[in-house]
Amino acid sequence: MEKNKIALVTYSLSSGGLERVVANSTFMFKEMGYDVHLYVLESKVNYPFTGKLHQFNIDQLGFLSKVKAYLSIKKSIKKNKINLILDHRYRLNWITEIMWQKLIYRKQNVFNHIHSSLIYSYLFNFDLLNRFLFKKRLFICDSLGIERKVNREFPFLKTQTIYNFTDFKAIEQSGLNLGNYILAIARMDHENVKQIDVLLECYAKSSLPEKKIRLIILGDGVRLEEMKSFAKELKISELVDFKGFIPNPENYLENALFTVLTSKYEGFGMVLIESLIMQTPVISFDCETGPNEIIINRFNGLLIENQNKDKMIKGMNELVFNEELYNFLKQNSLTSVDKFRMDSIKEKWEKVISDTP
Template identity: 40%
Template sequence: MSDQKPKNKILLVGYHLAGGGLERSMANISIMLNSKENYEVHLVVLEDNIEYDYNGSLLNLGTLGKSFWSKKVKKYYLLKKHIELNEFDYIIDFRYRLNVFAEFVFTRWIYRNSKVIYRVASSNLETYFTKNRKIARFLYKNAYKIVGVSSYITQMIKHEYSFKNAITINNGIDFEKIEQLNNEPLELNFDYIIAVGTFRKIKQFDKLIHSYLKSNLSKKNIKLVLLGNGEEEANLIQIVKENKAQEKVVFMNYQSNPFNYIKKAKFLVLCSLYEGFPNVLLESLACKTPVVSFDLLSGTKEIVNHEENGLLLENQNFEALTQEMNRFIEDEKLYQKCKSNTFESIQKFSFENIRENWVNLIN
């Protein structure tokens, strides 16, 4: 008789595996858990958009079509059957959870009798629990665990929704993969700072452009590279044209490998309205590129040590952003100190360490 322990079967459920930090985290967690001998990882995505590397068995329900039947009802039915057939030990849910009716379907039918871990990756909690707190407490009262990606998010979950079973597990970083990708050749023959992300209003790239243009960076021939795409792209291009800054602000399309762009930058800027646990800061520091970031409510304090691996400034103060960008360029001693500390400062977020947090939770 074999003494081998039965494998824990884990199902990850999300919208897709492309485009943003939430989706990259789902892909990363599949890699972390599937590398353990006693774990068997499955993934289900509801939309047909696969770009990030993942590990495990994938069911892509996004290929079913676009009619109401195939888009909603059939997907939910097949997901329910998939769960029943495989008898998963745990389900980790990465979805936004805005629609109350859909959440009744998931919590009371699709996930019925399952151990479900709900992951919350934004300080805007309403995107994960619906606006009505009483309904949210009813919907998720049987959750096995609720995982916030930052200490602030976990505290707010406990305070606003009274979920006592909330814990914190940060995002992890794959140092080996990033080192491999950031060494790919890149032909940009100018100095620049960089901002990376989907062009959405909450990223506030429009205000970043204005702050950059007020700074001394352009006078020193240091350009601003915006890496990404999205609904705000036309507006951002128009702002650049109106300010006759086409030679100063460079738009680069979304890149599946942003790391070589980040590595060559002087520093990376984060000026979002809010975040959860910003992967882009971890990724920049892993590329040994220091950061300038607002001190957001969630996540940034756990990553950025002010004047040690970057600069952390008053939240939403764009005048201070201009001043700190100037300081990082003009104070070479400070800049080099921060740059030298980047890589070592985030070792606690390694895949190995974060994987152990998930293993301890599941076990």
């Protein structure tokens, strides 16, 4: 098998942060000299990527057809002589996972990713099963917080934190003129992970509406209409713009006063880094993992006590009315995220891969 071939496996490349990370990383691995293969299991591909796409649309298949698709994946990996696999999937059930780890990945080196502080989405609550499936696998964690949590719960697993890289290429001035606004980027899913309802409530109770500072929300999802209705209920709908999914949000980040994150939990929080690259300060709940590895409180943004809405409102007001603090945060934003540049992340990947037998 050829060492310079790499496969990235994911469910979709649609509208989420994880999917964007996977798509972006195809460019990084190509730059590192790999022949990149991208295995997308479902039917949605929205983000730009590079490499050869292998798409299986299992979300549209019945049981027997899914089994055939999985066997096709195994044959494709063997045919393309792929030795290294980066698996970004969450775990559906133990039966399916036995097939993946013991049949499809039988002869490959596999790095399993963990993208969320909800580690039981990626591991099972049964030590013997995890030992059977994963004892020889390396788990790549998006943040140190995730790695520490995995180490506490499953000390027998091999782990390594590698941050998601961010492209620092200069963005041309867009001329985008939307007036004064703050920004949130979020998929509004069933689980309500990003808690746009909390953001709307905090915004409505802050002084920003009085100052005619708008709230722009990029993203879609099953709760989108519910969130629009909630904005009407709060009597702020005229000041809130739901723009839908925007694959390249840099221009919105560049022109915002600041970016807000009100998540229940995170794996990392890529939008915070992307905002800081555009020299736009950030404010976020200090949820279990992620934001506190990016935000240096009162240096490049505000880190708010987790789920404390009153303090979030106070922080949003401070970023508007405390001009000295705001300018200080803005001044520090870009240099504060140097460690997330592609070159730094490439070095970590090169070391991990070179250490793999």
